[in-house]
Amino acid sequence: MKKIILNILLCVGFLANLFAQQTPAPKQTQAFTIEGATAHIGNGEVIENSLIMFSNGKIDFVGSANTKIARKGTIINAKGKHVYPGLIAANTSLGLGEIDAVRATRDFDEVGTYLPHIRSIIAYNAESKVVETMRPNGVLIAQVTPRGGRISGTSTVVQLDAWNWEDAAIKLDDAIHINWPSAFSRGRWWLGEDPGLKPNKNYNDQITELKDFFVNANKYLKSDKKQKNLPFEALSGVFNGKQKVFIHVNGEKSIVDAIDTFTGIGIKNLVMVKAHGADKVADVLKENNIPVVLERAHRLPSSEDEDYDLPFRTAKILTDKGILVGLGMEGDMERMSTRNLPFYAGTHAAYGLGKEKALQLITENNAKILGIDAHVGTLTVGKDATLFISAGDALDMRTNIINEAFIQGRKLSLETHQTKLWKRYANKYKK
Incomplete structure (x- = not known):
């Protein structure tokens, strides 16, 4: 019996060593x-x-x-x-999913539409085998971001060598993430609709619904709050300026609509994420002092009439306009691909930005956008x-x-x- 127990313990120890992350x-x-x-x-x-x-x-x-x-x-x-x-990775679901084919390991998208009270950090897995692959490429900090819904929830900035999420957190609940309605939609072929791209007939209604949610939340926060509303409570940091609003949006019209909508209700601490078409409305972004977190450069152009290399040159275009630009990782295989963050910056360097300014995208600039530049982002005394x-x-x-x-x-x-x-x-x- 003792021999059996000993063998079981040895097997457990072997498997723990095989699957466990490096000790912090x-x-x-x-x-x-x-x-x-x-x-x-x-x-x-x-x-x-x-x-x-x-x-x-x-x-x-x-x-x-x-x-x-x-x-x-x-x-x-x-x-x-x-x-x-x-290096600092913005806008990544790193640590919120392990194996895409295994549903139980994916915890980046909650059920529901308006979820500002969902905190990504609670689901962060500090022992992820994917997380440990970041460090050999110099990616040491990440903004862990939820996905899905109209309001996905809140992100948190973490350092990538920790025992648990409490140890990992550098800046808790740094931003609320919103998926802006698309001005265009594709037909649902499975319902017999034309699969081509066409104007989204519900676009204005979806914007109104989103705006009303924030207006009602502001009214609630100013009221006596007799009945607790968790989603509205979670937006208090947006209205008092402690939290940023990251708006995941594409298309110049949608970018301008998002800016007009939120500034119109008094929310100005905005960041545009992905932001295809930002180069066409750069003056509006500059005027409102709004940073941009670009999608990975290694992708196709977002429309047929764009230059093939526009994704490589966008950082240069926006930087020259005086806009604060950082790099994010949203997209296919984003958690595994986050370790390639420096090489995406390298592509921007090769297309006009230069090495040191490209480095800034994933160091000082991302630190400023995430609000952690007092502590990290540059080699500076005291940081x-x-x-x-x-x-x-x-x-x-x-x-x-x-x-x-x-x-x-x-x-x-x-x-x-x-x-x-x-x-x-x-x-x-x-x-």
Whole structure:
């Protein structure tokens, strides 16, 4: 009997080791000094032969390695390498789904239409095998965002090395996410309708319904609230300015309608997400000081009359207009593809934006849009020591080989199921 129990325990231990995520790194107890690397600050600035020191989870010094100053703690010789702030992925359902084909592992879309009270962070799986694959590419922070409905719920910004969602959260409930009605619709072929694209005859009614929801919520919040209404309660942060409203919208008419609708009821803390056609209404976005979180560049144009490379050039167009632009990950295979975030930025770099401004899309700009720029987004004294060292250009998949990574000064493990398989088969063919 004892032998059977022992065998069961060994099997359980083996399976736990096989399927469990890497154990999160402990709190930083010793200082680190990174010397000799090319430092990409994240705000467009570059320091050759840099010196960066951090302790107690915060950056203490950023400057030239020629500076006469005592080095602290463990010294990392990074000569010939590059150091970057941790990359930030906006608008991703990372950690809310594991295997698309298994319904029980998908927790990013709740039943219902108006769901501002649904909090994505409650469903976040810090032990996701997908989450751990982000770190070897430098993606260390993400905005975990729900999907579906007219109002999907609230997102939360997390760091990607944690025991649970409480440990992971950097900024709880940072924004409400709205799926704006489409000005066009396709016929339902299964009902015998013409499958072609045509104006959405219910478009104005859907906008009115959405607007009325917010107007009624505002009235409720100003009332004596005798009967509790959870969806309306969840919108209090929108009206007092503590929460942003991320509007997932496509088409220049829809973008303008969304801006007019929400500014008309006194809500101005807006962010346009995906925003195909934003280049055509850039002046309106600039006038209202509205940032844009673009969809991934690696996609087809949204209409037949667009240039084939417009998705690659949109970040450049909007940036030149003075609009704050970040990158998001919504779309097919978005959770798995989030690890490719730096390479999407690299595509924008190749189409006119340049390396450092492209880096800003996923560092300083995303940090500003998500409201976490006081703590992360750039290599700046006083900010969190969330950064990584790469053997080469982090925006190029050929050279983004990460040697060290830190979140709040905690030295991370870069081992994942994928790296283990890579080493296993690399050794096989060496033999």
